[in-house]
Amino acid sequence: MIFKFLIGLLLAWLGWRLWHGWGRPLPGTPKPAPAPAARDPEEAAAYAILGVAPGADADAIRAAHRRLITSVHPDRGGSPELTRQVNAARDTLLKPKSDPKN
Template sequence: MKFLFLAALACLAVRLLAGRWPWELWGPNAREAAEKRALNLLGLRADAGYDEVIEAHRRLMLKVHPDRGGTNDAVHEANAARDLLLARISNRGPDGRG
């Protein structure tokens, strides 16, 4: 019982000091992994800007749209990738950093 209490206390201490839970420090978090998948799907670099995201999304939609033999799932995935990357861009400060 003491071990569980100490482990919980240690987790809270890491959270307060680092701003993240201990398990978030061990590897890429879910958002970083999702951004990496979105960048790969749209064929972009990590520093892609707004116009690049829009253009890459447009090119992908030309390939995966149901009217061109694609699927609704592919369209939803492309839209989600675009939305995630545009949200990341809008959250950056004026100097380009988050």
């Protein structure tokens, strides 16, 4: 009798998890830590222009720049101003970070 109850309880739990989405966390599960914030407003704007998360590595920044520049370049019918903004965003994010101690 108790075995049937436990099996029913397990099946009810599995049904609940399938109904509410297997990949989503259970209620009360702590949320993941947010991505690191940009150091200054110019850097935050550069991340937004390129569409990458703050703290993205250089390869992701270069890939996002390459993807965007093919659509906004003046040779492809884009705008020179947009090209300048995309290039400036790339340069801002790829410039060597100065040591905060200096």
